[in-house]
Amino acid sequence: MLSAVWLIPALPLAGFLILLAAGRKLGEPAAGWLATAMVTGSFVAGLVTFAGLLGEDEHHRQFVFTVFEWLPSGSFSVDVGFLVDPLSMAMVLFVTGVGALIHLYSIGYMHGDPRFHTFFLYLNLFAFSMLMLVLGDNLLITFLGWEGVGACSYLLVSFWFERNSAAVAGKKAFVTNRVGDWGFMVAIFLTFASLGTLTYAGEEGFLENAGALPEATALGIALLLFVGAAGKSAQLPLYVWLPDAMEGPTPVSALIHAATMVTAGVYLMARVNPLLDAAPAALTVISVMGAATALFAATCAVAQRDIKKVLAYSTVSQLGYMFLAIGVGAYVAAIFHMITHAFFKALLFLGAGSVIHGLHDEQDMRRMGGLRKLMPITAGTFIVGWLAIAGIPPFSGFWSKDEILAAAWDSNRLLWLVGVITALLTAYYMSRQVFLVFFGPPRWQEAHAGATSEEALAEPEHEPAAAQAAPATPHESPPTMTVPLVVLAVLAAGGGLLNLPGVLTLEHFLEPVFEDRLHELDIPAGILLSLAAVTGVGVVIGILAARAIYLRSTQPADRFEPELLRRAWGFDQALAGFFGGPGRAFANFTSRVLDGRGIDGAVNGIATLVRGGGSRLRLTQTGYVRNYALFMGGGAVLLLAFFLLRTGVA
Amino acid sequence: MLVNQFLVLGAVLFSIGVYGVLARRNGVLVLMSIELILNAVNINLVALGALQGASGAVTGQVFALFVITIAAAEVGVGLAIVLLIYRNRASVDLDEVDLMKG
């Protein structure tokens, strides 16, 4: 059964090829159904492989399936092969599972788009690349998938390239990821130079031998890999592309920028855990960067008005949690949180997409409200997602977040404190979002009436024509969209069972991968409980604060008065004082100034440097033959001078 | 005579030729300057060949013959190209040939 593993990536690849050849003929909706069927098929293949893996002896759950020898190179060779072990299977199952649901959802969401089949073509290519990334049995195959998901992300973000912002966002994603990819590439060569192999598993594999590396080398490789991971998983300071990537269609945000691709960095870190173990300093860097990102992004999320931007910053923040977990050695907690996060964040994104769809491409939360009666399924499922991300027991987010925080407490109290504050902020901004969108008075009608005069903060998602259509009553989305929502809601609610002591233990399952590198918690049960209680109090404070601000301030009587909007702003100002340092002012500062000019500037700066350098150099290319000859003559003189100086010295 | 004298003569001729290529705007004169460089090489080759003469090999001298032949072919093609330019522009000023740059 284990050898069914090749089917897992092969099916989406087949889907991609079929759509490439005949996508236009299949058209809507057949192309969408085909793509969905392929990903579902690979989920089934994943289940079969998983069952096969469970059938093996507990400590021999590692299986390499070699497709063919790819790169022969003397004594060293790289194969195209898949590594089946608990870690890769856990990833495969949630990637294909969530992926299939999002494919299904997209059939409804992309309805009527002129490039319907192209969208699914990209989605299947993405699924293939992601599965190669996860299943690859060596760094090069992982890198291949890594590049592939990057390219698909780029293509999908700028899917609506007619909009300039979408094209710009795509470019930004590309630039930032190249920085990360560069780190990854250098790490690959360094690994190869120092160990002579790139294969993960086996006696000769690099994971087996990573412990033997000199610490400085291990640290170098680990940090370079972290640069790659930070690019892909949107960590400070390379996170800038993720909020902008929300220009893409919402299912893309759910699939790529919440559930799967952005977790690739976390997966990579977990995969090379023996290497990290050999370089403790790298672990410190990772945990600190993770915690900093978690807090920073959470403060930014507080200030957003675009429904998707809130979720984007929230994703960055949650990814920070996962890196924090990796950094303190809680690998299982990181993977656990990755899975639950995939459930609830995909759910939230899809819910947001449903809202956007129902409101005819409105993304500004100030023009929503009171939608829970009109869109009951969306609202119900979104609320489940909210409770899960906020960390309310017994929803999934509670369990995974709690594990990370406990591990952080055991490692460093400051990291724990940052984590708790982030949890509080998370509860706050998510509650704010839920209240603004689904509760309170409906503001969408007036908004549509005055849409043209009001500042257009959010650009409409589909064609502008759709946005200017007469304001219709928001409606519930079609079943292809609501079914995935319900399924994800069930998963988001019950996902905590995956690692509930005594039930189905992910920890036990993943243990062979991490062995003794797994951080053992050494905390009495009483303290564990009180830690959870402290977090719980923080979460409740966050929710209550949001309720006080967003439900009480917008009384039905004065809704949509500009003064009221301003007053809401005033509340935010007061909030800044309430929270002390990381308040609204800081959030504004960070999200506007720092994001806008500092880090963004660095990205642009690199581009400017290249362009500027290029333009200067261009001046040497004058077009005159004589100048060219002079240039060459100069070069010849330089070469001669080099040799003459050399002999002179000798 | 000393072999160095020939080498110096070659170097001087070479430099004059390079100067001509760098300084002349007239296409034909540039061609002539290139010929000058090639002849500088020939002087070197023959002189250095004579230096090796004891071993009986005449590589340098033979090489010089090759160079002369090739220089003739090269200058033929070169003049044809200059002529082509002249036909279209009624000028052989190479500085006017600057459509492409950057």
Next chain:
Amino acid sequence: MTPAVIAQIEPIATPEIEWFAVSPLLVLVGGALVLLTAAALARSRPPRGFYALFTVVTAALAVACSALLWQRVTDPGRGPFTAIGGAITIDGFSVFFAVTITAAIALGALLADDYLRREGLDGPELYVLMLLSGTGGVVMAMANDLIVVFLGLETLSIALYVMAGLHLRRLESQESAIKYFVLGSFSSAFLLYGIALVYGATGSTNFGAIAGFLSGNVLASNGLLLAGFALLLVGLGFKVAAVPFHVWTPDVYQGAPTPVTAFMASASKAAGFAALLRVFVSTFDVYRLDWRPLMWGLAVLSLLVGSFLAVVQSDVKRMLAYSSISHAGFILVGAEAASDRGIAGALFYLLAYTFMVVGSFGVATLVGGRGDADHGLSAYRGLSRRRPLLALAFTVLLLAQAGVPLTSGFLAKFYVIGAAVEADSYALALIAMLSAVVAAFVYLRITVAMYMGDETEGAEAVTRPAVRVPPGAALALGVAVAFTIVVGILPSPVVDFARDAVPVLLSAP
């Protein structure tokens, strides 16, 4: 004279010529001469595509001869050998380049076929010149003597000067020819001077003898020799378009007829590297400490200048020209390693690059349209909608040039950088990767233009003449793309080919 008189004449000692050894050259030259003569004598025009077909068949015959030679040189019992009095070496290296250059000839001829008719230039000239020029390139690769290197180089170049100016009425084409000619002959004069100095210092022009002399004698004052190195590097650096001897590249590539550019960028660069590798890495091996820093400098400059300048261009042919400079930098990274692995990496890179670059300029040939002038980035906007397959093919080729995994370009970069890392040239490896990152923007820009072209430009797109894809060019592009992908996925045969093609140093018998 009567037969009796002839019979009385004493036999003289001539070098024994092993005709089999030079069979690829004979086929190419013979093909060129037959084509020229036949075209001159024929009363009526031959059927469409005859010239191109003839050229491709000639190239195929040359490849067949090379295959036979390959069998002989890889046969452990016989191995590499020299021929024509030690003037040429037949080893894996020669055969490798014979195949590479011949492939460039065949692909170039396929591209030229429809192009020449489209531009009203139909005739046998281009094909004849291409065959002759290719012969020169193969001679350079086979050379076992500096004189032969020079002869090959001039045969290659003189034919190329004419080819660059073949589009008689286009001012750019003329400009390209004169610039190439002036700078080319200028640089070969430097090369020649360098040869003379090396000859003076070592007393021989034969590679085997030079290497034997260098390893057997410690020169008290090696100024003459080192100056010779420098000047040789100028000449060969020009041929491979390494910075700072690259200045001609963008202008000449842009102005030359596009199929000629395709040939120039592939065959001429391959031949230049053949000579560079054989002369420096193989023959001057003893002096590696002296020339490696120079190679390092040239590689770094080529990598950076090539990719930086490519970013700011708006003409696609010019972009590709600058990117070819950066490719030269990558191949120099392999050469700088000065190891068998480095050479094998460089060879693999050259073969992969040949197909990528011919394919890329092939697309430019088609998009350029009548007049061969439409090479701005705007000509590519929305190509994916007008010609989806063409756009896809170009995308694959560009991605390969950028070094995306599962294409031959990735492996090529992987092998040269791997060789650099193995040779402890870490800084060079880092710079190479950095420049790959920068260069990726260039390929991205073109790809983006093809796929994300503005719909608003619809009005202009209507007036733009449709891009025709004639069968010959389609075949060439298909081969280039197929090679790029297949080698990207299953590289072992090519890797083995390159590994067995490391040059062998043989003295004259």
